Amino acid sequence: MxxxxxxxxxxxxxxxxxxxxxxxxxxxxxxxxxxxxxxxxxxxxxxxxxxxxxxxxxxxxxxxxxxxxxxxxxxxxxxxxxxxxxxxxxxxxxxxxxxxxxxxxxxxxxxxxxxxxxxxxxxxxxTGNTHTAWVICRQVETNAPKLGIDLSQARVAVIGATGDIGSAVCRWLSQRTGVKELLLVARQAQPLLDLQQELGGGRILKLEEALLEADVVVWVASLPQTLSIDAASLKSPCLMIDGGYPKNLDTKASGNGIHVLKGGIVEFFSDITWQMMEMAEMDNPKRQMFACFAEAILLEFEGIHTNFSWGRNNISLDKMDLIGAASLRHGFQALGLSAQIDPTP
Ligand code: NDP
Structure with a gap:
């Protein structure tokens, strides 16, 4: 159960x-x-x-x-x-x-x-963070090209790079996706330096600096309500994956060429009869849910009764492979930008 x-x-x-x-x-x-x-x-x-x-x-x-x-x-x-x-x-x-x-x-x-x-x-x-990290990476990989962003030539900023989800996303994007450059953003300097060393690359920047250069921005930090973003200074197109909680980035960044996607959300292939997701402000509450919840469902489907995601910065690429394959096999799909996208800025 x-x-x-x-x-x-x-x-x-x-x-x-x-x-x-x-x-x-x-x-x-x-x-x-x-x-x-x-x-x-x-x-x-x-x-x-x-x-x-x-x-x-x-x-x-x-x-x-x-x-x-x-x-x-x-x-x-x-x-x-x-x-x-x-x-x-x-x-x-x-x-x-x-x-x-x-x-x-x-x-x-x-x-x-x-x-x-x-x-x-x-x-x-x-914690469900392994599946959340895998889903966010998949959202980057499938949606950036829809906007005409070639990831091998793209700069991807990870806001919250040293966190549990952020560090896993950085590992995957550098080793598996092969983005041109990672821009690493967090407040504390030493964990950023440690991460940079582990990754063998990535540039440490302040949030405002990273936003100026990024083609894709992955937000995996709970940011202050007071945060404001100068939308006019962002690149166009710019894909923003709102992986934080609560998901409120669309109220802070909007405009021509800025595409905000709810990060870490999956859609199941068939309806689930439950009331609770109706309250979680999902667009399709019978099918959509947080990827962390879906991780418990996947572990039950697979009979893996163990604390799969636990502690901080323990998410390996092997575990992301395992949970990602299970996610696809059992009928989950990462939420994507709508099909009707005009890639022109
Ligand atoms: P962690 O606490 O492990 O990491 C948070 C990261 O954000 C750290 O790198 C931290 O570094 C950084 N950070 C915090 N505040 C700021 C700030 N003001 N400016 C820049 N960086 C900042 O969290 P998790 O990785 O577990 O979770 C990250 C986010 O993802 C959370 O918002 C969480 O709610 C959300 N989440 C979403 C899910 C979903 O939608 N499916 C599922 C699970 C989590 P430092 O302290 O040095 O700044």
Whole structure:
């Protein structure tokens, strides 16, 4: 059985969801009420692969909302309690979606294996980052040529290059895709230098500098709300893969020749009967989902019950190959730009 741990995109969206599901007391409650709310297993579902195999799963809402990010103890409790609920329900492999994997890593919750009477078994959980990284690379490879961008001649900026997903994307784009040059962007200097050495190349730049030169920009960092982009200074055409969470890049960069694609999103080949993705603001909620969620589904299809993506900067190209092949075999496709694209700037 696979599990998905998710959360609403905002406090208001969470209240709306509670109203839809009939949890009136939460729908009317303030943020403090939500802070003390336990996680809920809100939905059981079945998924049938393109190979014909059918598996069972469950969606757990952690009752976390981004407005709680500054409340360390609450965020920590929400994530760990949701994991405990997944394990108590006998779920073999559960993906930590949205902010939950970031909270797990950044708050170092690996130290907190004991939750009440439950010892969390880490092998039951995955961040889903290997599949997310593979999907983002595939989105670069298939969509850049649609805009007339020849990747062998292109500069690709990776914003968040030293992160778990970013570093995997850099490895793949330099070794497999063969882009002309990687532009590496993050805030801390030493991890950037270490990455540059590991890759044997790539140029370290500030965000503003990288944006001026990039034909493709891969965003794999949660950026401040205040970030503004001077769209007029971007190259045209410019492919922007919005791999961060939440996905709000289209509100910051738009204009002639700028093509923003939601990154790390996959579409399944057939409809899935579930309510939860309706709330995740997907264009086609019966088929589209975050690639990290799809990783748990893929691991269940493949019978791989282990924490496939875990820790930081452990994603190898071999693992990306494995999960990528499974993704295609079971009927997932990376989200692409619409067919109606005029490649002229
Ligand atoms: P990490 O915490 O491992 O990495 C974050 C990276 O972003 C680091 O390189 C960090 O480096 C950099 N960074 C953070 N803030 C800034 C900033 N203001 N300017 C430039 N660089 C910055 O995160 P992950 O790799 O796990 O996840 C990356 C993003 O992908 C997140 O936003 C996450 O929510 C999203 N995600 C999306 C998924 C999907 O859509 N399917 C699935 C999973 C994750 P430094 O600290 O040095 O700046």
């Amino acid at each position: 696979f599990g998905l741990i998710g959360h609403s995109t905002s406090f208001e969206a969470a209240r709306e969801k509670a109203r839809t599901l009939g949890f009136e007391e939460f729908a009317e409650g303030d943020l403090d009420v939500w802070c003390s709310a336990p996680p809920q297993l809100v939905e059981h579902l079945q998924v049938t692969s393109a190979t014909g195999k059918t598996i069972e799963g469950a969606y757990i809402d952690s009752c976390f909302v981004p407005e709680m990010l500054s409340r360390f103890k609450t965020a920590r409790r929400k994530v760990l309690s949701a994991m405990e609920l997944a394990q108590k329900n006998g779920i073999d492999i559960t993906a930590l979606g949205g902010f939950t994997s970031i909270i797990f890593e950044n708050f170092n919750l690996l130290k907190e294996q004991q939750i009440r009477s439950t010892t969390l078994e880490w092998e039951r959980f995955t």
